[in-house]
Amino acid sequence: MESATSDTFTAPTSSSTQAVVMSPCAACKILRRRCAADKCVLAPYFPPTDPAKFTIAHRVFGASNIIKFLQELPEDQRADAVTSMVYEASARVRDPVYGCAGAICQLQKQVNELQAQLAKSQAEVVNMKLQQTNLVALFLEISQSPQESPQQISVDDFIQSPSHSDGHHIGLNFLDDNTGLCSGWDTLWT
Template identity: 60%
Template structure:
């Protein structure tokens, strides 16, 4: 998948980006922040993420990477609760709005 310049993951990890690089479609060279944050949160060893992607169907891999990026962003914002904290906050807002609607 790599053509010319290495993908963001290979560039950050200083690896040679091969044509069958599993990260190239999901972490393009022009979006290095996506890989950087996933790398920070999920660790230096990308073997777990590689294994996860290889176990999924090709159609599911994009959604899995999007989820990893989302979780990594939330984990950086809230190191304790991550996206669970954001979900809880939104659930509380929905409950409050439902109560306000019932009163109205």
């Protein structure tokens, strides 16, 4: 009888039947409970290599709420739910008052500012295209009109300042000696 009991406690000697030691998931390790990895609802989502992930979610939501929430969801949605819970918990730790809503509000504000900048840039592009179109039309008009000889248009025609109906100069010509501006420029060049 004694030999039978000693045979049951001996370890297997063949290499094909080695026992696999599984470390508990991060959730069970933090909660200090026994983890049956195949039955633990938290094990697939909180691996033992990343304990901070469970710690932050546990701090905000609590372990029982996380477990209950995961059990109510279909398995294909659980990974996304855990990612969302961890994100929401980290946002709540960073901003205890607003949490994710504060982050969303800040991002929405940035989106609105960028949309306003984009609208302004698009308006500038439209304005530049209109100016380009007007310039092309002006050049076409000048090229199609009968051209005057270059000697008929002199530089003095462009420099002459307009005059009032009584014959006095308005004083828009800055090169005119009568305005006194030219004398101020002479001292800059000497």
